[in-house]
Amino acid sequence: MSTTLEDVPGNLLRKPSGKPENELQRTASSYKPLHSFSLNKEKSYQQQFADMYFLRLTKLKPAVEQIASAAWAETVIGGEPCKKAERVLDIRQGELCWVSGTVYIDMPLKPDILEDVSKDRWISAPITNDKYYSEDGTISISLEDESGRVPLTGEVLKDYTLVTGCIIAVLGTENADGDLEVIDIKLPELPPQPDRWAVSKQQPAANGGTAGKSKRKVVKDEDDDEEMTDSQPPKSSGGKIAIVSGLSFSSHDASHAIELSLLLEYLLGEALDPNAQQELSQISRLIIAGNSISLEDPRPVADGDKDSKDKQQKKYGYDASSYNALPSQLLDEFLSALLPSLPVTLLPGSRDPANASYPQQPIHAAMFPKSRVYTTVQPSKDGSSSNGESNWFDTVTNPWEGEVDGWRVLGTGGQNIDDIFKYVGSDDRLGMMECTARWRLSAPTAPDTLWSYPFQDDDPFVMQTCPHLYFVGCQPTFGTRVVTGPEGQAVRLVAVPSFTESHELVLVDSDTLDVTRVKISAV
Structure with a gap:
């Protein structure tokens, strides 16, 4: 004679209900x-890396010039209308103009490839600083295109985040030092x-x-x-x-x-x-x-561990072992x-x-x-x-x-x-x-x-x-x-x-x- 769970008084067990549990289904996506x-x-x-900058300028120059032309077409300052300079070298001292180009920022803490080669660091991974930026005012910002480069100056530069490689248009006039005194900046904006x-x-x-x-x-x-x-x-x-x-x-x-x-x-x-x-x-x-x-x-290297020292001095920085x-x-x-x-x-x-x-x-x-x-x-x-x-x-x-x-x-x-x-x-x-x-x-x-x-x-x-x-x-x-x-x-x-x-x-x-x-x- 068999005994079921229902026949056992005071038990703490319960038989399965027989109903299947709800089966979760993971959402699919496209x-x-x-x-x-x-x-x-x-x-x-x-090939040379300079080709990348020429390609970048060629692609983004029409977009930023369209925005700049719409914004500065009727700009007149001190009775002088704004003119467009086709190239950086076309800027004339005392004339109000705008020009587009590639930003280049020179910072003392930036890595120098010539220094790396001279110190035999070109064959290993790049040695970089945690920060190139410094508060001592030694940062130099320039604008360049296929014709040349012009230094940029002006308080308006502090209102924009600029890095080497970005394409911008600047409005200003060349001062006596040969720098372009910037009064406004335009970006290509979202594509x-x-x-x-x-x-x-x-x-x-x-x-x-x-x-x-x-x-x-x-x-x-x-x-x-x-x-x-x-x-x-x-x-x-x-x-x-x-x-x-x-x-x-x-x-x-x-x-x-x-x-x-x-x-x-x-x-x-x-x-x-x-x-x-x-x-x-x-x-x-x-x-x-x-x-x-x-x-x-x-793992630290012990002073007496010659093999470890040799591994550290591997010229290409890699040891298969x-x-x-x-x-x-x-x-x-x-x-x-x-x-x-x-x-x-x-x-x-x-x-x-x-x-x-x-x-x-x-x-x-x-x-x-x-x-x-x-x-x-x-x-x-x-x-x-x-x-x-x-x-x-x-x-x-x-x-x-x-x-x-x-x-x-x-x-x-x-x-x-x-x-x-x-x-x-x-x-x-x-x-x-x-x-x-x-x-x-x-x-x-x-x-x-x-x-x-x-x-x-x-x-x-x-x-x-x-x-x-x-x-x-x-x-x-x-x-x-x-x-x-x-x-x-x-x-x-x-x-x-x-x-x-x-x-x-x-x-x-x-x-x-x-x-x-x-x-x-x-x-």
Whole structure:
């Protein structure tokens, strides 16, 4: 005779109800990467860097001159009308004129390539100062074009953030010292902004977005199967885009290991109540914005350790025997745990295993033996390639440009803003991001103080279109604001803090671009 739970008096057990639990379904998103910063397979460093400045000036000069001409066309000061100087060398002393060109700033603390060569520092990584800016007034600002260079002076220069490489138009008159006394400045302003879903209307959404439904279960609207046309853009997903940076997986620093584990559980929705899991199911994609690996080795070198001293004196600064694969293995394990549920876009940073010069190319899939099965192309045993599910695990360039849920997105690992920070006396990182947008340059200081590939046919750092979302990773603190342009452009700026220091990630609403900051704490 069998006994059931109902027959046992006073038991604390309850049999299953037989009703299935509500199955959570992660929101899918439309995702289309743009390869704006990809280099050709055949890279050449034989050309001069000056070509980049000529290309940049050629592209941005018409835009800034259009704004300057509209603003100063009828300007009359002291009875003298304003005239346009076609070149810097056409400026005449005592005449009120305006001219456009490229800014060059000379600072005593800036690195000098000739000094580096003379001291045999050209074969190793660049030696840079934390700050080029100084309060002693030794900064010299000039404006140059293909004809020559003229020094700029005037109190109005203090009201603008300027760095080497940006294109501006200045209004003023040449003084007795041969300097151009500036009374007004115009910037190129925000570039034209495309409509939402502009890229998806031209090309179908990539797998890993709405096409990635074989990997996860997605709630469908009643008319979700309708084909997209130019007059009917894709419907909003109602999801959220998670952005994090500075994970800094390390073999020696375990100070934030608990927070990294909690971050993984948070993104996967584990160990949380059903209401929180329902909210987390709206996260449709994770973007990792640089510095996922920490390569610093804190081990001190003993005075009597001759081998260690020899390693320190390696001429090329690298010793294969000191390579530590553990940080990349930890990152690979982290990604492999996420990827079955959540697609990931990975940008390299200054500390990641990618090329040091801008734009950084994608981290090679060989660094991720467990996660690379989710990349676009999967290597097979015989050495050939087989197509994987496109863009589910997308290792991209830094900077990176793409379309996510219809929004045009531009993101970097932070080196462009970190380098601009060295030129100015302000700590306003969002202000620096706004300046790059109004300059139409994602990396204006490249190639002067930010190492860059010597482009000869095109300058990819020039913003051809205005993004809707512009994020920069590895920043000291979180910040966000919306900036607008003269033609109705609106850009959501997001400074993403380093997770190592802040234990924070950012959630961006896919419908409104509203930003939420999430704190991961073990306390």
